[in-house]
Amino acid sequence: MTSRRIIRLVAVGTAAYILFGHICIPMRIRGRSMLPTYSARGVACCWTPAYWFSEPQRGDVVVIRMAGREVMMLKRVVAVEGDTVAFRDGVLYVNGEPQKEPYVKHRSREWNLPARKVNEGYIYVVGDNRGMAMEEHVFGRTSEKRIVGVPLW
Amino acid sequence: MVRRKWIMVSCVIAVAVAGTVLLLSKGPKAKIRRACKDLASRVSAVSEGEGEQKRALKAFGLRKYFAAECELALRNFEHNGTYTPKEIAGSVMRMRSRFERVEVKLYDLSVTLESAQRARVHLTARVEVKRSGGQAVRSEARELLCSVQKEEGEWKFTRFEEVAVLRK
Numbered sequence: 001m002t003s004r005r006i007i008r009l010v011a012v013g014t015a016a017y018i019l020f021g022h023i024c025i026p027m028r029i030r031g032r033s034m035l036p037t038y039s040a041r042g043v044a045c046c047w048t049p050a051y052w053f054s055e056p057q058r059g060d061v062v063v064i065r066m067a068g069r070e071v072m073m074l075k076r077v078v079a080v081e082g083d084t085v086a087f088r089d090g091v092l093y094v095n096g097e098p099q100k101e102p103y104v105k106h107r108s109r110e111w112n113l114p115a116r117k118v119n120e121g122y123i124y125v126v127g128d129n130r131g132m133a134m135e136e137h138v139f140g141r142t143s144e145k146r147i148v149g150v151p152l153w
Numbered sequence: 154m155v156r157r158k159w160i161m162v163s164c165v166i167a168v169a170v171a172g173t174v175l176l177l178s179k180g181p182k183a184k185i186r187r188a189c190k191d192l193a194s195r196v197s198a199v200s201e202g203e204g205e206q207k208r209a210l211k212a213f214g215l216r217k218y219f220a221a222e223c224e225l226a227l228r229n230f231e232h233n234g235t236y237t238p239k240e241i242a243g244s245v246m247r248m249r250s251r252f253e254r255v256e257v258k259l260y261d262l263s264v265t266l267e268s269a270q271r272a273r274v275h276l277t278a279r280v281e282v283k284r285s286g287g288q289a290v291r292s293e294a295r296e297l298l299c300s301v302q303k304e305e306g307e308w309k310f311t312r313f314e315e316v317a318v319l320r321k
Binding site for chain 2: 075113142
């Protein structure tokens with residue numbers, strides 16, 4: 001094996017590590033909280049440069065890390081810092097206005113949550129499957145620093 | 154000549170890597186990591202139809218991973234409180250008997266040494282359970298901060314606290 005070939009192999013390995021380990025991270029989706037936008041089992045890629053030069057907006061689907069990047073959550077941003085969020089009879093209210101959410105196909109009228117403000121540096125995320133019991137559905141405020149990126153598809 | 158040079162370089166790299174791995178695997182952080190992984194594997198009952206005897210033995214062995222008093226502070230968990238290793242082993246055994254399959258996996262484990270005797274472990278734990286006689290599988294992931302302390306040369310858990318990733 002020539003030195004040139006070794007250098008080429010190392011370069012390809014490094015490029016693959018940077019691309020798939022840090023820029024376009026492959027993910028396996030498990031869980032029904034984002035139904036029907038994302039099926040309970042599937043595959044996606046997390047695109048990390050998405051918020052390098054911009055802030056998350058309402059309606060964006062984001063990938064949120066837990067202790068690290070091995071287990072992450074896929075949720076939709078429904079409110080950003082300074083907004084007030086509430087649920088009444090299954091309808092999302094942001095700053096007192098009911099929101100039209102075309103991506104929500106299953107909705108339970110049991111979702112009720114008093115209004116709460118999203119602090120600075122935080123976002124409010126919820127899954128698209130509102131047919132689940134509210135207690136079972138993991139959602140809420142989280143730090144913007146926890147956003148890893150967006151799903152590529 | 155060129156080939157010999159590459160062989161020498163490969164040998165030096167291999168020795169350096171082996172030395173680093175050996176050094177790291179004997180340090181306190183490696184021991185704590187091993188304790189975490191052992192604990193997860195003892196709580197798990199992956200092989201369906203695991204015998205009562207094996208189950209009891211595994212649960213009995215759990216005691217050595219906990220300090221005389223271990224505190225649980227998890228969200229939406231009705232059994233939070235302080236427990237002895239015996240109580241924890243008993244609870245795990247009862248919990249496992251209710252499920253056909255229990256699998257605990259730890260991810261993104263990072264250890265911070267606070268002193269020679271104390272450390273904190275930050276990790277994501279995923280628990281997957283399958284009910285006895287049922288097909289339903291439930292899977293839940295939680296971010297945890299665990300406190301460990303060294304007692305008689307062994308690292309033992311003193312506290313499990315859940316980190317709130319999302320707050321309603």
